[in-house]
Amino acid sequence: MSLERWRGRSFKSVMLYGIIGLTSNLVGYAAYLALTHWGSDPKLAMSLLYAIACSIGFFGNRRWTFAHQGGVLGSALRFLAAHLMGYLMNLSILIVFVDRLGYPHQAVQAVAIFVVAAFLYVAFRWFVFPRKIVGRAGTS
Secondary structure, rough: OHHHHHHHHHHHHHHHHHHHHHHHHHHHHHHHHHHHHHHOOHHHHHHHHHHHHHHHHHHHHHHHHHOOOOOOOHHHHHHHHHHHHHHHHHHHHHHHHHHHOOOOOOHHHHHHHHHHHHHHHHHHHHHHHHOOOOOOOOOO
């Protein structure tokens, strides 16, 4: 695959990831604000919504964002591992910045969404849905 073609595919995957992620995170953040407004603990609300978004996101990202052709089971297990790391990252951010430092959970969660999303894009691109690089004979 030529460098230009690889860059085009990478740009497309970043754009699709951004569109899918922005849409789902806006809906999820609105749900988070509603749940916490009605008395839910911020970490419980984030945990519930994270599980829902994770299960929905697998198929959209596998099919549209990364056009993954590999096995479903292996990619699903890697997806869960990446999301476990993302979940722990999000939970740690809330514990440190809300519980320990006293920042408002609404602002902390809004920032955490972007931090975790950036981590997950890299994890998805290189670990969960890797593309097989097929070289031609005689090229490096």
